[in-house]
Amino acid sequence: MQTYKYIYSYNYDITEGELCKLETKYIFNREAKDKLLFSNQKVEPSHSAFIRNRLDIISLSADYSTLINEIKQKGICSKGFKVEYLVFEGDTTEYTDRLQKLRDIGFSIEGNPDYYNPTTTYALCKYGGIWYFSISIRNNNIWHKHKEKPCSFSNSLGINIAKALVNIATKANKEKTLLDACCGVGTIMLEACFAGHKIEGCDINEKTCNNARENLAYFNYTANIYHSDIKDISKRYEAAIIDLPYNLFTSATDNEISHIIESTAKITDRLVIVSISDITSLINNTGFKISDYCNVSKSGKRKFARKVWVCERNN
Numbered sequence: 001m002q003t004y005k006y007i008y009s010y011n012y013d014i015t016e017g018e019l020c021k022l023e024t025k026y027i028f029n030r031e032a033k034d035k036l037l038f039s040n041q042k043v044e045p046s047h048s049a050f051i052r053n054r055l056d057i058i059s060l061s062a063d064y065s066t067l068i069n070e071i072k073q074k075g076i077c078s079k080g081f082k083v084e085y086l087v088f089e090g091d092t093t094e095y096t097d098r099l100q101k102l103r104d105i106g107f108s109i110e111g112n113p114d115y116y117n118p119t120t121t122y123a124l125c126k127y128g129g130i131w132y133f134s135i136s137i138r139n140n141n142i143w144h145k146h147k148e149k150p151c152s153f154s155n156s157l158g159i160n161i162a163k164a165l166v167n168i169a170t171k172a173n174k175e176k177t178l179l180d181a182c183c184g185v186g187t188i189m190l191e192a193c194f195a196g197h198k199i200e201g202c203d204i205n206e207k208t209c210n211n212a213r214e215n216l217a218y219f220n221y222t223a224n225i226y227h228s229d230i231k232d233i234s235k236r237y238e239a240a241i242i243d244l245p246y247n248l249f250t251s252a253t254d255n256e257i258s259h260i261i262e263s264t265a266k267i268t269d270r271l272v273i274v275s276i277s278d279i280t281s282l283i284n285n286t287g288f289k290i291s292d293y294c295n296v297s298k299s300g301k302r303k304f305a306r307k308v309w310v311c312e313r314n315n
């Protein structure tokens, strides 16, 4: 049996299923199954909108009594701990049995439990016939504070898609230099800064740039924002994200869209583009190939679906 260090559990809305799949591919280079992903790669859950929690595996066994003995042998001592039972696909353990198992675990750990303010949360779960005992690290959702940014914009992206774009563009590598080529009020930049990425922004509209700067400063993030047409940026980046202009406020003709894509393509080898229309032919004109594509469907008040294109330079 192959063993891994971590189990990631996922949670996403049906409209963002494809986006979650794409993000998972670029972070872990594998696919989740039954909303679970086993990996040796350590990722902070709050750096993704879709990871619900990371389980740092302490013990595992196909036999429950063996698992309990192993936990006892470890002599775990924890002041103010909590134990939770996570029910995964295929686990038919009845509620009363689950409660008893939580008690078994509680009695196998030294120290007093604290359900409301735990210092450490342990988790018990069963998947594929194997029992896992682990430390559970939840997505703390503190990044939701970005919804309260002082300057908003009707064309701003949602924060879930913004986080996913950063992970897809950088493959979750914090060392990669990243450009938000049409940064608007900085929705993508906030998520990149939160996760510790090296990002810079650019926008042709001066007021929008000032709004993005105000938003970053509000959360104490620092990043350069250039008030410029993207064609005048000459610095190179390892990846760039383009959230293309659309509709009444930031409308753009096909020529302007190609101008933005072609200008950005000159300063990077990796592009992640968000559009509301099919831009295949425009991408093909840049000498880039489309390596991935996904749809983010309509949700809430939004009247349109978005498309995300992952593009790499043809060699």
Ligand SMILES: C[S@@+](CC[C@H](N)C(=O)[O-])C[C@H]1O[C@@H](n2cnc3c(N)ncnc32)[C@H](O)[C@@H]1O
Residues within 6 Å of the ligand: 153, 155, 156, 157, 181, 182, 183, 184, 185, 186, 187, 188, 202, 203, 204, 205, 208, 228, 229, 230, 231, 243, 244, 245, 246, 250, 260
């Ligand atoms: C859809 S909005 C971006 C919204 C942004 N992602 C956010 O969430 O706030 C597109 C942006 O592209 C900018 N833009 C249009 N043409 C540009 C160009 N040639 N160079 C740089 N930015 C440009 C617009 O000013 C607008 O802010």
